[in-house]
Amino acid sequence: MxxxxxxxxxxxxxxxxxxxxxxxxxxxxxxxxxxxxxxxxxxxxxxxxxxxxxxxxxxxxxxxxxxxxxxxxxxxxxxxxxxxxxxxxxxxxxxxxxxxxxxxxxxxxxxxxxxxxxxxxxxxxxxQRANPLYAKLKELVSSGELGEIRRTNWIITDWYRPQAYYNSGGWRATWAGEGGGVLINQDPHQLDLWQWTTGLMPVRMRAFCSFGKHRDIEVENDVTTYVEYENGATGVFVTSTYECPGTNRYEISADRGKIVIEDDKMTFWRLRQAESEFNRTNTQAFAQPECWKFEIPISAGGTxxxxxxxxxxxxxxxxxxxxxxxEEGIRGLMLSNAMLLSTWMDDWVKLPIDEPLFYEKLQERIAASSLSAKGAV
CATH class of the missing domain: 3.40.50.720 (NAD(P)-binding Rossmann-like Domain)
Known part of the structure; x- marks a missing residue:
């Protein structure tokens, strides 16, 4: 062709x-x-x-x-x-x-x-998968440079949206028009990168979503989620659209150190000896592994x-x-669906989620949506 x-x-x-x-x-x-x-x-x-x-x-x-x-x-x-x-x-x-x-x-x-x-x-x-920051992070994780992942933590609260943004279209921030808020509109890239860079999907999570917090909208605009992975690692994902100034900080803690992405920079705190090995052989009560801090060079462009x-x-x-x-688009969406379902059920949710149950709960909110009441759907 x-x-x-x-x-x-x-x-x-x-x-x-x-x-x-x-x-x-x-x-x-x-x-x-x-x-x-x-x-x-x-x-x-x-x-x-x-x-x-x-x-x-x-x-x-x-x-x-x-x-x-x-x-x-x-x-x-x-x-x-x-x-x-x-x-x-x-x-x-x-x-x-x-x-x-x-x-x-x-x-x-x-x-x-x-x-x-x-x-x-x-x-x-x-x-954003082409972003050199996240491409490099995926490479480092996949190569084993960090060792086994122990914790992930992403705070992404710099999606500030004033009320005027939501007022700019009747479909915005409605269950019938968009099907969700910050998770479906602003965060799909981060939810994708969270699992893509680590190669990990949670096995269960507990989420707390607030709907219309400090804004006159139907959908979620503040989310705090705690997740657990099969290998015993844990993670936290925090996002909002009303904080100003906001934060965008992605941190991965692993057996061989810690990587932080913030302000378009990647910093690596690298342990000279894996923590698991150090812990097994060390005999001093307050000793720590030797740690080197340096910035990872990142090429330009790519987003x-x-x-x-x-x-x-x-x-x-x-x-x-x-x-x-x-086909991989379903993974980040599974995370956002699970966060909403956990909130709606006020309980832990296992992944993969109960898809018919999520659909049922979503339809209840669509039926009660202001857009549905106006006959726009």
């Missing part, structure tokens, strides 16, 4: 941004040939901007069946991703979906199964959305491995 012909579904901020770098030829081996949106104003603007070189469709399915595209980039609201992806796979198209993969894991599991049946290339827009689109295009044309396989 000389060029992968790409279609985009949804011409909001993200869809328009993806379209622009494709139009400018910034992705080698890819060309934007079609777009679709349910809004006539957006389609008219697309015609004005890109002319006859890009076909416009009011229906995504019509674009899928047009023969104009080989793959589709989905930039639509969260709830729509699985349905639109399944339709694309059934039409023989490759799929790249914006994050999050969906709102609930039962829905995303169906999308993953459709992808497997299709044999097409299926990616998700986890562009652009077009890097994931390039990787997906290369996978289609050249068989290059995907950095962010679409």
């Amino acid at each position: 000389d060029k992968v012909r790409i279609g985009i579904v949804g011409l909001g901020n993200m869809g328009t941004g993806h379209a622009q770098y494709l139009i400018e030829g910034q992705v080698e081996g890819a060309i934007l040939t079609a777009v679709s949106d349910i809004g006539e104003e957006r389609l008219a603007l697309a015609r004005q901007r890109w002319g006859d070189g890009v076909r416009v469709y009011a229906s995504a399915l019509e674009m899928y069946r047009s023969g104009e595209i080989d793959g589709v980039l989905l930039c639509t609201p969260h709830y729509d991703h699985p349905r639109q992806a399944i339709e694309a796979f059934e039409c023989g198209l490759h799929v790249l979906v914006e994050k999050p993969a969906g709102v609930y894991t039962m829905q995303v599991r169906e999308m993953n199964e459709a992808a497997a049946r299709s044999g097409k290339v299926y990616g998700i827009m986890y562009n 652009r959305h077009k890097d994931i689109t390039q990787n997906w295009t290369n996978a289609i044309r050249l068989g290059t491995p995907l950095l962010a396989p679409g």
Whole structure:
């Protein structure tokens, strides 16, 4: 295949941004040939901007069946991703979906199964996996440089959003419109990176979500979660959208030291001797292993959305491995679903979660949503 012909579904901020770098030829081996949106104003603007070189469709399915595209980039609201992806796979198209993969894991599991049946290339827009900070962290963990992980701790509270942000759209911060708050809207990258860099998924968790804390909204905007891993390690994840100034600090403590990512820097406190070995052989009551502190050099760049689109295009044309396989989108979503379910049930939740139970509880909140009351869904 000389060029992968790409279609985009949804011409909001993200869809328009993806379209622009494709139009400018910034992705080698890819060309934007079609777009679709349910809004006539957006389609008219697309015609004005890109002319006859890009076909416009009011229906995504019509674009899928047009023969104009080989793959589709989905930039639509969260709830729509699985349905639109399944339709694309059934039409023989490759799929790249914006994050999050969906709102609930039962829905995303169906999308993953459709992808497997299709044999097409299926990616998700986890562009932070290309961030050199997190790529280096994953490399260090995978190589055994840190030894066995003992604790993870991520405080990500710099998602400050004033009330005016939530007031900017009636669908924002509603169960019917978005399906959640900070966990589904702001945190998908961190929830993905939390499990991707460590290679660990919790076996159970206890979460405490606050809904509409200091804001007039329906959904969660403050979360504190404690998790336990199979190897005995523990973890904490804290996030919010009302703290100012906020914090973004990711810490991993392990047998051979500690790594902290903060302020776009990675600091490594490296033990000269593994703690487990030192503890086994040491005879002095207040001794500690020798520790070296230094900053890990990190290369620049790598967080652009077009890097994931390039990787997906290369996978289609050249068989290059995907950095962010679409099937892995369910993992971060499983974490956020579990946090909500633990709060709703006021109890511990085991992972994998009870997916039908989560769906049932979510539907109760959708039915009571202000957006549902307005007849908008």
